[in-house]
Amino acid sequence: MVNSKIKAAEENLLHVYNRFPIAIERGEGMYVYDTEGKKYLDFAAGIGVTGLGYHNQELNDALKEQIDKICHISNLYYHENCGEAAKELNRICGMDRIFFTNSGSEANEGALKAARRYAYTKQNGRYEYIAMENSFHGRSFGSVSVTGHDSYREPFEPVVPGVHFAKFNDLDSVKALVSDKTCAIILEPLQGEGGINLASQDFMEGIRKICDENDILMICDEVQCGMGRTGNYFAWQGFGVKPDIITMAKAIGNGIPVGAFAMTEEVARYSLRAGDHGATYGGNPLSCTAVKKVIEIFEHDHIVDHVNQVAPYLEQRLEELVKELDCAVRRKGTGLMQGVEFNIPVGEIIQKAIAEGLLVIQAQGNVIRLLPPLIMEEKHVDEMIKRLKHALAK
Structure with a gap:
């Protein structure tokens, strides 16, 4: 018998997702439960969203309190949550100016516009982008245009012009595409959708050097790999290679829809002006409450330190799995963003x-x-390995 919740979704929703045939009802910590009461160990975290796990009471209480005050007010007015969330987010991501969006796609869209506006203000005639093969930056027209998978772009051609794709971790392929029309290079320090591909130190440093020498902006998409997942607040910090613009979303709100793009003061000086960009819901009181409280919890619970403590055990168990199974080729990734x-x-x-x-x-x-949620413990790794082995044995 088809679950009534699934049946209603099948009959009324546009079929743009390949959904699994389960209907999730609630979550607690590392686990979610479906409408039939079955318990699942979640090593997907809503595609990297719920870094603090499910049903974090401190976060829930803060959101409930804010709901009783106000959830939305136009960006024509100030509210203290927005300024406080921006200050804290700038502090941990190492930037100077923040623009709040509703999602990662919107964050990347804004970053691409900011780079074009930077070039327009400087009147240098630049408008082209260099992106990476196997990248994923979203599904809006701008973000899909710099996504390095033909299958995402082809149904919507012609997409935004002036985008060229280099090979990830191949600096020579990037250099070959640089021209006097290049305004920005966009990359994920750790590709997620593209296969859990980690940038090399030389590649990150090389991109930074190319940008510095040619007045090109370096954009790091940290929507998935940011907010503690790699063992730093943001992945660029592990390389010591600071971009000009960072995009983020997912775990900064732990499930409340919120994204952001952040930039240096230098980029902000020449970039977006009043009226150039906007987001009706971006930076509303509820989403900024989530950002502010998530950062607070990260700090008092030492979440980033915890990631660095438990990640080696996850890597160890995955390496053992690869050695044990003929069908497993290799482990990839870093921190709590891993692939097999x-x-x-x-x-x-x-x-x-x-x-x-x-x-x-x-x-x-x-x-x-x-x-996995960043609150993962070693016991959850053992449980995951056990369940995965059972699945592989079927």
């Missing part, structure tokens, strides 16, 4: 894992992507 590449189709493995009470997701290149 297989030599067999992983779609069926993921379905079997769900049956075993484990939620994982897929990435490009036959990779199972692991994005």
Whole structure:
């Protein structure tokens, strides 16, 4: 018998997602429960969103208190939550100016516009972008235009012109595309959708040097790899290579829809002006309450330190899994953003894992992507490995 919740969704929603046949009702810590009461260990975290896990009471209480005050007010007016959230977010991401959006796609859209506006103000005639193969930056027209997968772009051609794709971790391929029309280079320090591909130190440093020498802006998309997931607040900090613009979303709100793009004071000086960009709901009191409280919890619970403590154990257990299984090729990633590449189709493995009470997701290149809540403990790693092995044995 088809679950009534699933049936209602199938009959009324536009079919743009390949949904799994379970209806989630609630969550607690590292676990979610479906409408039939089945418990699942969640190593997907809503695609990297719920860094603090589910039902964090401190966050919930702050949101409930704000709901009783006000959820939305036009950006024509100030409210203290927005300024405080911006101050704290700038502090941890190492930037100077923040613009709040509703999502990661919107954050990347804004960053691309900011780069074009920077070039327009400087009157240098630049308008082209260099992006990376296997990248993913969203599904709006601008963000999909710099996404390095033909399957995402082709149905919507012609997309934004002037985008060229370099090979990730191949500095020579980037250099070959630089011209006097290049306004920005956009990349994920750790590609998520593209297969859990980590940038090399030389590549990050090389991109920074190219940008400095040619008055090109470096944009780091940290929507998925940011907010503690790699063992730093933001992945660029692990390389010591500071971009000009950072985009973020997902875990900065722990489930409340919020994104942002942040920039240096230098970029802000030549970039977006009043009327150039906007977001009706961006930076509203409720989403900024979430950002402010999430950062507060991260700090008093030492979440980033915790990631660095537990990540080596996750890596160790995954390396053991790869050595044990003929179908596993290699482990990829860093921190609590990990992947295992297989030599067999992983779609069926993921379905079997769900049956075993484990939620994982897929990435490009036959990779199972692991994005657990950052509150994960070693016992959860052991449980995940056990359930994944059972799925692989079926």
